[in-house]
Amino acid sequence: MNFLSIDSVHHTYFSPKTATHALTDITLQVEEGEFVSFIGPSGCGKTTLLSIVAGLIQPTEGTVTLYNKPIRNMKKKLGYMLQQDYLFPWKTIEENILLGLAIMGNLTEDKRKEAYALLREMGLEGVETSYPRELSGGMRQRVALIRTLITEPQLLLLDEPFSALDYQTKLKLEDLVFSTLKSFGKTAILVTHDIGEAISMSDRIILFGSKPGRVHIIFEVPQPLKGLMPFEVRNHEAYPEFFQTIWKELEKLESRID
């Protein structure tokens, strides 16, 4: 059975005066437990495709299924991590983490204990009663990750979740998110502008071309880099060559005059 299947997806944004052909003929499969990144020039449709996979946009043509069921019926199986953490400022960290479960009527004592255990694992012990404004950006993103994981999503959609962080925090959080998702056996799609981030976290990298957005090349991350922690990948001898290969393809796409 396919885990995530994107089949012949086309999307056009219509407004009264214009039609923007954002995506053309996208067919992709993502396997369970896989980490896939979407990269490509600005405007190539990465966010549009992620929004379609999230069931937030209905594509003009084509289908997206999770476990062979239409994605719009599977929204409870999805989790998100975005550039902004969207924590509620007037709620404590614990309340923020448990809010989704409370709304769904699934808040149990076991889940509360799990939240505390995750806070401990992510170096956030003691912040339960703090408010988001008292935490750094990196800490808030870790809270956002716990809030996502606690609802046990099958598929995580990560839309540039590290791009607002300083470089050191970003590298540390890449390691933490990677190891956490791998230990839970989660499947993830990451949208990023950072080739290094895509290489260091992914099993496969989908490079999109633009006008209209389409799959240009699918890169399999080379074996010596797979399974290593993101920070180790960035320091591996096989990393620069692979980086250059992707960089050159991206340059060609960005210098194309349509």
Ligand SMILES: Nc1ncnc2c1ncn2[C@@H]1O[C@H](COP(=O)(O)OP(=O)(O)OP(=O)(O)O)[C@@H](O)[C@H]1O
């Ligand atoms: N709501 C919208 N209405 C009309 N056009 C849109 C809308 N959202 C995106 N577009 C257009 O669709 C195309 C794809 O946009 P999208 O944001 O998906 O690309 P992207 O690859 O995520 O870009 P970036 O890397 O800059 O975030 C672009 O031409 C964009 O202008």
